[in-house]
Amino acid sequence: MIVVTGATGNVGRALVRILAEAGEQVVATSRGISEADVPQGVRHRRADLTAPDGLRPVFDGADALFLQNGGASAHLLDPQDVLDAAKAGGVTRVVLLSSQGVATRPQSPSHGMVMRSIEDAVRGSGMDWTILRPGGLASNRYAWAEPVRTRRTIAAPFGDVGLPIIDPDDIAEVAAAALREDGHTGRVYTLTGPVPVTPRQQAEAISGAIGEPIRFVEQTRDEALAQMVTFMPEPVAETTLAILGEPTPGERRVSPDVERVIGRAPRTFADWAHRNAAAFR
Numbered sequence: 001m002i003v004v005t006g007a008t009g010n011v012g013r014a015l016v017r018i019l020a021e022a023g024e025q026v027v028a029t030s031r032g033i034s035e036a037d038v039p040q041g042v043r044h045r046r047a048d049l050t051a052p053d054g055l056r057p058v059f060d061g062a063d064a065l066f067l068q069n070g071g072a073s074a075h076l077l078d079p080q081d082v083l084d085a086a087k088a089g090g091v092t093r094v095v096l097l098s099s100q101g102v103a104t105r106p107q108s109p110s111h112g113m114v115m116r117s118i119e120d121a122v123r124g125s126g127m128d129w130t131i132l133r134p135g136g137l138a139s140n141r142y143a144w145a146e147p148v149r150t151r152r153t154i155a156a157p158f159g160d161v162g163l164p165i166i167d168p169d170d171i172a173e174v175a176a177a178a179l180r181e182d183g184h185t186g187r188v189y190t191l192t193g194p195v196p197v198t199p200r201q202q203a204e205a206i207s208g209a210i211g212e213p214i215r216f217v218e219q220t221r222d223e224a225l226a227q228m229v230t231f232m233p234e235p236v237a238e239t240t241l242a243i244l245g246e247p248t249p250g251e252r253r254v255s256p257d258v259e260r261v262i263g264r265a266p267r268t269f270a271d272w273a274h275r276n277a278a279a280f281r
Contacts, residue, residue, distance in 0.1 A: 006068025010139040014172035052081035059089025079121035104250040110236040130178040134191040136165040138272040155217040157224035162196030167267040190255040209273040
């Protein structure tokens with residue numbers, strides 16, 4: 001049995017579906033999960049990674065765990081407590097969703113240091129482990145959905161700086177392989193899309209997906225920062241803007257790991273936009 005934490009997120013939801021379609025027994029968990037969030041036949045349990053005592057019943061009888069990194073609550077997560085609860089339930093294999101920032105922004109509290117501490121706990125857990133380090137996710141562009149629907153406009157900084165952002169479904173497919181197959185123990189996979197794509201090109205792809213023109217407005221760094229601090233801490237926003245505007249060579253690099261693991265090239269941003277066009281119409 002495989003436990004998927006963060007099962008209502010963009011990666012977790014896709015992973016639950018992939019595992020269920022493969023015939024695996026799955027328990028999907030998140031804070032607010034309901035029956036409507038999971039495919040038929042998949043068990044769901046509400047639980048909070050920052051309250052590991054409530055996780056113990058979720059892990060009973062499980063042998064594998066997809067550990068979501070805690071997202072915005074990552075700094076509140078005690079990974080050792082979660083891993084101890086998993087081991088007590090019978091889990092022997094863990095796949096961690098971490099961040100590329102562990103390698104590219106090691107001094108960043110949000111993007112590097114917190115995730116490194118979670119990775120270290122997984123490495124020292126005594127379980128078979130695999131670590132996934134994605135770069136930026138295509139699903140972050142859902143933040144553009146409302147202005148596209150209402151004004152056919154996208155505003156973003158650094159319009160011509162490209163990064164190889166990844167489709168969350170590709171992360172989920174890699175995670176499913178690591179959870180179900182041998183040969184991934186002790187591996188760290190950097191996960192990216194197939195090519196760097198700029199915000200301006202992303203706007204063009206969304207325009208093509210919905211069949212409507214979209215106006216792209218390039219924000220200044222200060223304008224973007226003012227918008228971002230309304231929904232994230234300023235240090236996180238500053239680091240995010242550094243990645244978007246002055247990416248390191250590692251953040252620009254296209255990784256071969258998706259294709260190595262699942263045997264095909266990662267999907268393009270345009271693929272993601274077409275599959276999710278309804279969100280922007």
